[in-house]
Structure formats: structure tokens, C-alpha cells
Amino acid sequence: MRKKLVAGNWKMHGGLQANAALLDQIADGLPGVACDVLVCVPFPYLSQVAERLVDSRVALGAQNVSEHAAGAFTGEVSAFMLAELGCSFVIVGHSERRALYGESDLVVAHKCQAVLAAGMQPVLCVGETLAEREAGETLAVVARQLHVVIDCVGVESFARMVVAYEPVWAIGTGLTASPAQAEAVHAAIRLQFAGLDSVVAEGLRILYGGSVKPQNALELFAQSNIDGGLIGGAALVADDFLAICRAAN
Numbered sequence: 001m002r003k004k005l006v007a008g009n010w011k012m013h014g015g016l017q018a019n020a021a022l023l024d025q026i027a028d029g030l031p032g033v034a035c036d037v038l039v040c041v042p043f044p045y046l047s048q049v050a051e052r053l054v055d056s057r058v059a060l061g062a063q064n065v066s067e068h069a070a071g072a073f074t075g076e077v078s079a080f081m082l083a084e085l086g087c088s089f090v091i092v093g094h095s096e097r098r099a100l101y102g103e104s105d106l107v108v109a110h111k112c113q114a115v116l117a118a119g120m121q122p123v124l125c126v127g128e129t130l131a132e133r134e135a136g137e138t139l140a141v142v143a144r145q146l147h148v149v150i151d152c153v154g155v156e157s158f159a160r161m162v163v164a165y166e167p168v169w170a171i172g173t174g175l176t177a178s179p180a181q182a183e184a185v186h187a188a189i190r191l192q193f194a195g196l197d198s199v200v201a202e203g204l205r206i207l208y209g210g211s212v213k214p215q216n217a218l219e220l221f222a223q224s225n226i227d228g229g230l231i232g233g234a235a236l237v238a239d240d241f242l243a244i245c246r247a248a249n
């Protein structure tokens with residue numbers, strides 16, 4: 001039985017005061033939450049949030065990482081640095097990174113490798129654009145994105161990874177994949193892994209992301225291959241985030 005995980009992606013939002021208030025509100029609501037909870041915050045706030053999460057069951061994650069270990073890469077942040085600051089997860093290959101910063105499947109794979117080498121868990125994002133969905137390419141695109149990473153890190157590494165299926169057309173748009181649409185892709189992802197390693201496939205947590213709200217979370221999380229969510233906008237509103245977490249109970 002896979003324990004559900006709800007991960008908040010704060011994206012480039014926050015401020016010292018706003019973060020503190022949000023974390024206090026989340027902490028107040030945690031007694032009613034049974035699933036694993038993760039917040040992925042902007043780099044400058046990792047220390048602040050790590051400090052506030054001491055003795056809490058909320059895990060800390062980053063939203064990006066360099067594929068390089070160290071060196072002349074001005075502006076980049078290594079996996080080692082994130083681990084040292086208390087991160088246990090790192091979002092890798094978010095569609096905004098792929099689309100806006102040109103991250104290829106191979107770069108994403110190398111980033112996963114760096115995160116694993118530092119002892120953290122990548123939350124590997126995959127998903128198709130609207131044009132790819134309309135062209136009937138959804139499953140092929142997702143399979144390719146996964147295949148490149150599997151080739152690089154080995155299927156066994158997925159025992160220490162999380163996959164997030166995030167259809168690009170559903171992120172921040174208010175459009176959500178229907179539970180049936182999402183479940184079809186999640187089931188295909190699990191099948192892809194089952195062909196390589198049945199134990200890894202059975203244990204792999206596959207999150208759904210894309211305009212998850214308190215109103216749609218319950219039905220999405222009820223699908224047999226949906227093991228929680230990666231939450232953007234609703235992760236910034238404590239009541240909404242907590243309601244989504246409770247939907248994963």
C-alpha cells in the first residue's frame with residue numbers, strides 16, 4: 001500500500017512574513033492530516049522554512065537544482081547544498097523549467113542523478129502539452145520523458161523517487177485532467193515500470209498535478225494509481241492546501 005503524498009510547489013512566491021504565517025496555519029491543521037506532506041519553496045527561504053519545520057512532519061523540498069556538483073556555474077545551486085539545508089526532495093523537470101529554461105529530457109535526467117547522489121528524492125515531473133494531447137501523443141511523450149531518466153539513473157533508483165504527472169495544459173490554468181484522463185496516464189506510467197521491475201512499479205508514488213483544488217482532490221486521489229498531488233496555486237492558501245491533504249487521508 002503506497003502512502004499518499006501531497007507536495008506544495010510555492011513556485012516564485014513568498015516572503016519572510018508570508019511564509020511564516022502560511023507555515024503556522026499549515027502546522028495548526030496538521031493533526032487532521034494523515035498523508036505525507038512536503039513543501040517545495042524558493043531557494044532563499046529554505047533555511048527559514050527548514051527552521052520552522054524542525055520537529056514537524058512536513059518535509060522540505062527545493063524546486064530546482066543544478067546537474068553539476070560544483071564549479072564555475074554562476075547562479076546555480078548544487079544538490080549537496082540543498083541536502084545540507086535540510087531538503088529531502090527536489091522537484092526536477094517541472095514543465096516551467098522545461099518550457100522557459102530549455103531543460104531537455106537529458107538535463108532533467110542528470111539533475112535526477114545529482115539529487116539521488118546527494119541522498120534526496122527527485123520529484124520527477126512529466127506531462128504533455130495541449131498540442132501533444134490533441135495529436136494523441138500523450139502516452140508516447142510521457143513514456144519518452146521517463147525513458148530518458150530511467151536510462152540514466154536505472155530503474156532501481158525509482159525506489160527513491162517520486163513521479164509527478166502534470167499535463168502542461170492543466171498547470172495554473174484552472175483546467176484539470178478529469179480523474180479518468182489522469183488515471184489513464186498514471187496507469188500507463190505504472191505499466192511502463194512494471195515491464196522493467198515489478199517491485200519498483202508497485203511502490204512508485206505517482207502524483208497528479210494541474211489545478212488540483214479542494215473541490216476536485218477527493219475524486220482524483222480516489223483513482224487507484226494516483227498517489228497524491230503536486231499542488232501549485234492552492235499550496236499558497238493554507239485552508240485549501242490542508243483540505244487537499246485531508247482529501248488524501
Ligand code: PEP
Nearest residue numbers: 171172209210211232233
Ligand atoms: C504546479 O505548479 O506544479 C502546479 C500543478 O500548479 P497548479 O496547481 O497551480 O496548477
